[in-house]
Amino acid sequence: MTRVVTPRPENADVQYSHWPSRLPRRLAIPRTSLWFNLDVAATRYGDKAATQFLGATLGYGELRRQSEALAGWLKAQGVGKGDRVALFMQNCPQYLVAFYAVNRADAVVVPVNPMNREDEFGHYLTDPETKVVICSGELAGIVAAAQDRLPVERRPRAVLVTQYWQMLPEGGPDPDCGAPEPMRAWLTARHELPPGATDWRDALAAGHAPGPHTAGPDDLAMLPYTSGTTGLPKGCMHTNATLMSNSCGGCQWGYASAESVGLAVVPMFHITGTLYGVLGPVFTGMTLVIMPRWDRELCGRLISRHQVTHWTCIPTMIIDLFASPNYRSFQLGSLRYLSGGGAAMPKAVAERLQEEFGLTFAEGYGLTETAAPSHGNPPERAKLQCLGIPIFGVDSRIVDPTTLEELPVGEVGEIITHGPMVFHGYWRQPEATDAAFVELDGRRFFRTGDLGRMDEEGYFFITDRLKRMINASGYKVWPSEVEMLLYRHPAVQEACIIAAKDAYRGETVKAVVVLRAEAKGTTTEQDIVDWAHEHMAAYKAPRLVQFVEALPKSGSGKVMWRLLQEKENQ
Known part of the structure; x- marks a missing residue:
């Protein structure tokens, strides 16, 4: 240093x-664990809805009960203080149960993007030495395939599988919620458990007591991964204290209270989704309306039905919502605080929000390393396309x-x-x-x-x-990681990933590829695109492919990616 x-x-x-x-300049940050926030909320608001999930309500008292039961099961699997537990699922109430169970067990949450494929997921088993994986049914096959590649001694001790329907009303999502049919089918699908895996309901019913909770403010609580200019993704070490800071600061910055209703649509594995969909709401005691995946019609209906007051999102979601032919029928007047980041809010869209709904979009700025926001626009004095001012x-x-x-x-x-x-x-x-x-x-x-x-x-x-990074609809894509995956394609001799402009995503991923001699004439650009979608998360996969005879290189042999990027920009 x-x-x-x-x-x-x-x-x-x-x-x-x-x-x-x-607002005060600084906060008196509680010197407690994240679990203590749930314990307090459940004591204060036991019967109050912690989550609303397409017609199913989970109260704060029940959220605490299930988290404690799952913490006991984790302890029975040998999870000790500081051990890592991976969470691999889409937004659902089970994510909150699992997150707080891991914290209650004095262990460390490793959130994993549910878009990751088998080739990517293995890194989240080996690098943090994951003890247990908690995943959803449709992703259990990826977990099984990834761990089968590892020696027995490097595999997780246990895999716990939940099904989305286990937290839904009998018969599936409430029809009045407006979930589209493909989403309903996905949520109600019943997936077979891989050999040796444990069913979610069996873990909760096992009756294991977790023992004393000993994690303190300076103990490691979460290990979210972020990629960089070189190598594989790196784990960011966050303690209870670093996560507590924004957990308690967000409510004051955005006028939130126990009477507020938040919309959880940013993926919970993402640091922004963790803060505004897992940590902040529980600290505040507010009710969280959970969207498992983005759908603009469902979003509009849920805001209308539950009178959502707080929504943190990425600007492309609002752009998409405005593009709905039904958006004028949505009752959006309950919204009091609209915030987000990841990409700049277009001025025209921000002006429509002001003119039609009297809402100011308060952009913020932060990274995985800063537990989401380090800067934010004061909602009473926000500037457009601006990171804001340094927060508490x-x-x-x-x-x-x-x-x-x-x-x-x-x-x-x-x-x-x-x-x-x-x-x-x-x-x-x-x-x-x-x-x-x-x-x-x-x-x-x-x-x-x-x-x-x-x-x-x-x-x-x-x-x-300064860093080499592509921002596609708020998702951060690190070219080096995509290149490393592309090199596994049998037809690829060399590859360089750059950003291409995209009218909707802002930027999209482009691969400049040199084919092996034997693949020329038989491998198409679409072949590369299709293979990429099978082997990496969809947002990382190149949407554009350009074949070239050679990549430009420096005297030391390094690929001159900046030169390719400048040509693309022109």
Whole structure:
């Protein structure tokens, strides 16, 4: 970690010049575990709905009971303090039960993207040395196939399988919810358990007591994975304390209370979905309306039916909702706070939100390493296509990416961040951890890898990325990971992944490929696209493929991806 000592510019405190007068600058963050939040909510609001899931209600008291029962089962499988447990499923009430069960068992949640395929999932078994996998029925086959590739001693001790219908009303989703038929069929499908797997209901009914809860604020609580410019995804070490910061800060920033109703549509495995669909609502005691997958008609109907007040999303969801021929019939007047990030909100859409519904879209900014937001737009004074201002207890600076000297207002540099929500480092990667932090004025700052500037009112704007990354509808795609997977294709000799412009997704994934000699003339671009969709998550899979005779390379033999990207941009 480099030490840098430079004088702060005269306008260093400008980022606080428009801090909302209703909010404290810093929070008194509870020195407890995340489980304690559920315990408190269940004690206060035992019969209150914690979740609404297409006609099925799960109360806070029952959420606590099931989480404790599952924590006991985990302990019976040999899960000890600090052991890792993978969660691999779409949004559903079981996700919350499992998350809090893992925390109650003093273990560590490893959230895994349910779009991952067998080739990708194996990394989430081996790198964190996963003890137990909790997955949904349609993904159990991927888990079984991935663990079958491993030596017996490296496989999880147990696999627990839940079916979505187990938390739905008898007969499936309530017809009045408006779930489309394909979604109904998917949710009610009954999948066979792989050999040796345990059924969710059997685990809850086993009657195992979890014993004392000993996890404290500084114990590891979650290990979400993020990819980078090189290598496989890295685990970000978050403690109860780093996750607690935004869990309790979100409600104050967004006017939330126990009377609020939130819509959980951002995938819960994603750090934003974890914060606004798993952690924040339970801390607040609010009711959460869960969407298992995005569907614009279902979204509009659920907001109308449950009088949703708080919705965190990505802008493409709102764009899609506005594109519905039925959107004027949706009763969206209950919405009080609309926020999100991952991609810039188009000005025209933001203006429609204001004109038609009186809603301001409050964009925010953060990364997996910062447990979602480190910056946010105050809803009473939001700016469009802006990251916002540093939130509770956050100190953010703009520095020269090379010299790390702090830059004055208006100049573009790298965004670095210090705050209570910043992670502790990358799992078992001390060199990557060291490279990710810099010391400035006696504080440890995380280097975001994003280029930005701060305006004269203290609002931050992103201008570019230092890291090589593609942003497709808010999903972060790291080219190196896609390239590594593509090299497994028998026809691919070399591959370089770049971003291509996309009218809807903002950016999409393009593969520039050199074919092996024997594959030329017999392998098509569509063959590569189809293979990619079979072997990697859909959002990562290249949608465009270009065959070339050779990739441009530097004198040292490195692929000059920037040159390919510049040509694509032109």
